[in-house]
Amino acid sequence: MTKGHPMPDSQKIYLSDYTPPAYLVESVHLTFKLSPNATRVISKIRFVPNPDSASRDFFLHGEHLTLIRAAIDGQECSPAVTDKGLTAQVPDAPFTWEAEVEINPQDNTALEGLYMSNGMYCTQCEAEGFRRITYYPDRPDVMATFTVRIEGDLPVLLSNGNPTDSGDGWAEWHDPWPKPSYLFALVAGDLRNHPDSFTTKSGRKVDLNIWVRPGDIDKCAFGMEALKKSMKWDEDVYGREYDLDLFNIVAVDDFNMGAMENKGLNIFNSSCVLASPETATDANFERIEAIIAHEYFHNWTGNRITCRDWFQLCLKEGLTVYRDSQFTSDVRSRAVKRISDVDGLRAVQFREDNGPLAHPVRPDSFVEINNFYTATVYEKGAEVVGMLKRLVGDDAYRRALDLYFKRHDGQAVTIEDWLKVFEDTTGRDLGQFMRWYSQAGTPRLTVADDFKDGTYTLHFKQHTPPTPGQDVKQPQVIPIAVGLLNPNGDEVQETVVLEMTKPEQSFEFKGLSSRPVPSILREFSAPVILEQDVDNKTRAFLMAHDSDPFNRRESGNALARDVLRRMITDGAAPDPLYLEAKAKILTDKALDPAFRALVLSQPTQEELAQMLFDAGHTPDPDAIFKATQTLVQASAERLHQDLPRIYAAHQVKGPYSPDAGPAGHRVLANSALWLLSRLDDCKQAQAQYDAADNMTQQISALGCLQYFGHGTDATQAFYDQWRHDRLVIDKWFAMQVSNTRPDQTVATAQALTEHADFDMKNPNRFRAVFGALAWHHAGFHRADGAGYRLLADWLIKLDPVNPQTTARMITAFQSWRRYDEERQALMRAELERIRDTPDLSGDTAEMVGRILEG
Numbered sequence: 001m002t003k004g005h006p007m008p009d010s011q012k013i014y015l016s017d018y019t020p021p022a023y024l025v026e027s028v029h030l031t032f033k034l035s036p037n038a039t040r041v042i043s044k045i046r047f048v049p050n051p052d053s054a055s056r057d058f059f060l061h062g063e064h065l066t067l068i069r070a071a072i073d074g075q076e077c078s079p080a081v082t083d084k085g086l087t088a089q090v091p092d093a094p095f096t097w098e099a100e101v102e103i104n105p106q107d108n109t110a111l112e113g114l115y116m117s118n119g120m121y122c123t124q125c126e127a128e129g130f131r132r133i134t135y136y137p138d139r140p141d142v143m144a145t146f147t148v149r150i151e152g153d154l155p156v157l158l159s160n161g162n163p164t165d166s167g168d169g170w171a172e173w174h175d176p177w178p179k180p181s182y183l184f185a186l187v188a189g190d191l192r193n194h195p196d197s198f199t200t201k202s203g204r205k206v207d208l209n210i211w212v213r214p215g216d217i218d219k220c221a222f223g224m225e226a227l228k229k230s231m232k233w234d235e236d237v238y239g240r241e242y243d244l245d246l247f248n249i250v251a252v253d254d255f256n257m258g259a260m261e262n263k264g265l266n267i268f269n270s271s272c273v274l275a276s277p278e279t280a281t282d283a284n285f286e287r288i289e290a291i292i293a294h295e296y297f298h299n300w301t302g303n304r305i306t307c308r309d310w311f312q313l314c315l316k317e318g319l320t321v322y323r324d325s326q327f328t329s330d331v332r333s334r335a336v337k338r339i340s341d342v343d344g345l346r347a348v349q350f351r352e353d354n355g356p357l358a359h360p361v362r363p364d365s366f367v368e369i370n371n372f373y374t375a376t377v378y379e380k381g382a383e384v385v386g387m388l389k390r391l392v393g394d395d396a397y398r399r400a401l402d403l404y405f406k407r408h409d410g411q412a413v414t415i416e417d418w419l420k421v422f423e424d425t426t427g428r429d430l431g432q433f434m435r436w437y438s439q440a441g442t443p444r445l446t447v448a449d450d451f452k453d454g455t456y457t458l459h460f461k462q463h464t465p466p467t468p469g470q471d472v473k474q475p476q477v478i479p480i481a482v483g484l485l486n487p488n489g490d491e492v493q494e495t496v497v498l499e500m501t502k503p504e505q506s507f508e509f510k511g512l513s514s515r516p517v518p519s520i521l522r523e524f525s526a527p528v529i530l531e532q533d534v535d536n537k538t539r540a541f542l543m544a545h546d547s548d549p550f551n552r553r554e555s556g557n558a559l560a561r562d563v564l565r566r567m568i569t570d571g572a573a574p575d576p577l578y579l580e581a582k583a584k585i586l587t588d589k590a591l592d593p594a595f596r597a598l599v600l601s602q603p604t605q606e607e608l609a610q611m612l613f614d615a616g617h618t619p620d621p622d623a624i625f626k627a628t629q630t631l632v633q634a635s636a637e638r639l640h641q642d643l644p645r646i647y648a649a650h651q652v653k654g655p656y657s658p659d660a661g662p663a664g665h666r667v668l669a670n671s672a673l674w675l676l677s678r679l680d681d682c683k684q685a686q687a688q689y690d691a692a693d694n695m696t697q698q699i700s701a702l703g704c705l706q707y708f709g710h711g712t713d714a715t716q717a718f719y720d721q722w723r724h725d726r727l728v729i730d731k732w733f734a735m736q737v738s739n740t741r742p743d744q745t746v747a748t749a750q751a752l753t754e755h756a757d758f759d760m761k762n763p764n765r766f767r768a769v770f771g772a773l774a775w776h777h778a779g780f781h782r783a784d785g786a787g788y789r790l791l792a793d794w795l796i797k798l799d800p801v802n803p804q805t806t807a808r809m810i811t812a813f814q815s816w817r818r819y820d821e822e823r824q825a826l827m828r829a830e831l832e833r834i835r836d837t838p839d840l841s842g843d844t845a846e847m848v849g850r851i852l853e854g
């Protein structure tokens with residue numbers, strides 16, 4: 001372990017230090033006099049002493065504010081102001097606080113609080129942005145009703161809730177539902193709306209709008225349909241009805257996150273809402289549908305019931321990610337959704353959980369809450385909700401959720417409250433289950449089996465490796481979904497959920513006529529690493545016969561990992577067993593095309609690096625790259641007769657539709673095109689590029705052309721065609737980096753930063769270039785350290801402009817200890833260079849410290 005500059009513990013905030021607020025807020029009146037460099041915010045807030053608090057210390061958060069005046073019950077006062085907030089002498093009785101502050105939205109490049117994006121005003125307050133708007137108890141357990149007046153010379157002036165009055169240059173809004181300040185929102189701009197409406201199950205008509213810049217009005221229809229589908233789904237599946245007369249969505253170009261669930265006024269990164277067939281891919285459409293659903297579902301899980309403090313972030317995020325994944329499973333393919341979710345979990349969350357940034361789903365301390373919007377809180381948090389549902393059953397889950405909404409509506413609550421509704425509904429003790437929220441790290445589950453006198457026994461052991469700050473782990477409750485197949489491939493035991501609670505536990509299956517083949521952890525029933533000693537013949541058997549689509553693909557993936565491991569470490573040749581099994585699935589017309597495309601995909605280089613590391617090897621990025629290329633080439637050659645046929649058979653005729661059916665055909669055809677391009681010198685790819693009338697077809701073909709060195713003309717033509725569309729140009733930036741050979745990745749990224757359209761202040765553009773660099777495993781981990789150096793240079797430049805995005809992107813270095821000594825030294829040098837930068841932001845300082853020390 002290397003000791004750098006350890007984070008002083010005093011900066012840390014601990015869950016165990018929670019105390020209730022000294023004062024509660026009854027109502028908030030805000031007036032905004034908008035001006036790019038000098039917006040005035042006048043607040044009038046009714047405070048009452050909190051009967052549940054012994055303290056009468058009055059503190060309001062406030063950062064980057066200029067206080068013009070303040071008054072208590074109409075009397076001017078002079079509070080003590082620091083760069084974190086203010087304190088003042090106040091009555092031990094209800095009182096009215098008034099303040100006027102000045103802020104500068106134009107220069108707010110951090111994109112927290114009120115800022116400007118292309119001439120429009122917008123806000124981002126989660127987690128702690130509201131304190132950059134005015135002085136306020138900016139914590140989620142202070143809930144209040146807001147009344148807002150906006151004055152400004154822009155045609156559209158929006159805030160939360162319902163509009164109450166408006167005139168020339170002003171508008172007033174009232175939100176009747178008490179909310180924490182992180183859900184406050186304001187938008188002002190020259191915007192156009194795509195209107196629609198939805199009638200709720202009790203017959204109330206809700207007006208719906210998507211607000212965009214004038215040129216984007218033709219890209220709203222899909223998002224609107226997704227919104228209406230989400231509203232209906234939440235009524236049908238969770239019994240949740242929308243509760244205002246109006247629901248607004250606004251698209252913003254400069255945005256740190258994907259989207260934000262502000263009450264009645266969702267604000268979206270434009271990449272997560274705008275879509276047309278010409279400019280968005282099938283994957284974009286699916287993601288937009290899921291994000292619109294996610295933010296909408298927050299209206300109940302997050303807004304009506306919110307978090308007591310930010311340690312409980314998973315309470316709203318884990319549950320809402322789980323809900324949006326259920327939604328996508330229902331409206332698209334359940335199997336494909338589950339496989340994609342687990343691929344994402346393993347690529348991002350497992351990496352986090354097995355490195356220096358590992359933390360529990362509910363962390364117990366933090367320096368900057370911005371740094372905990374992580375895959376662990378979101379995706380592992382959703383897995384935990386899924387396990388809970390698996391353990392208690394579907395009916396009890398629904399009853400527990402009904403009780404949750406009934407008992408806690410209008411409250412700011414904790415994970416303990418959440419689990420209590422399940423205990424009260426089912427009578428179960430969830431004390432041990434709570435460890436999923438408090439223990440970091442990915443449990444390892446090992447399994448052995450025996451068969452005697454018709455009884456088959458599975459012996460499981462569980463173990464979770466130490467993580468930073470948590471050396472000793474307790475056994476978890478692990479739901480293990482298991483099915484058994486006989487040697488003919490028929491299922492002799494349908495899926496049962498075994499409940500493992502001890503460090504070692506055995507489960508028996510009686511009355512079997514022959515030794516079965518087990519299919520373990522079906523549908524990925526728990527977020528664990530399954531260590532199973534299975535030979536590749538059995539994997540190929542399960543790949544062909546397992547009735548659980550997740551495990552069918554998983555067996556193929558495990559087989560591919562093992563084949564690649566032997567290629568990387570022993571110089572083995574591609575195993576024909578794998579190539580045959582893959583060919584069988586690819587040509588099986590009974591299977592869903594999207595599922596076949598997933599089987600066709602190989603494990604990522606990142607996944608292979610982690611696998612090798614876990615097995616005691618030092619991963620060599622160049623050798624990993626070479627092996628994956630050799631295997632994909634061997635696949636292409638083995639399939640050379642099938643590929644043109646499959647490509648042709650899955651061309652979609654007629655007008656474009658982003659639905660799962662046609663999208664599945666396109667993804668399979670484009671997977672075939674990717675292999676075919678290795679054999680036909682990109683002839684088919686060029687033809688597809690020339691004929692493409694939608695972005696999915698155009699960009700798939702362009703990717704092949706670029707990767708195989710035929711892309712110079714097409715890349716320029718693509719730019720000329722789309723230079724007016726910033727979201728398409730983001731793709732153009734990203735794919736040039738993604739589709740390079742490893743020795744060209746850094747030079748390509750470097751050259752793109754000199755392009756006239758590169759703008760580091762726009763998070764989407766910055767991520768397009770540097771996200772693509774960080775995810776290009778062999779390119780980023782170039783042996784001479786040029787990838788590390790380029791990324792560090794730009795993170796140092798970005799930090800004073802946008803600390804949140806910098807801190808998030810520094811996670812590219814989190815696996816630095818996995819590699820050889822030379823690469824480790826190069827990465828450590830870059831991390832130390834970032835750490836030693838003068839005036840480094842708190843966000844970035846915390847992350848670099850944790851990565852270096854963990």
Ligand SMILES: [Zn+2]
Pocket residue numbers: 294298316317320
């Ligand atoms: Zn969310």
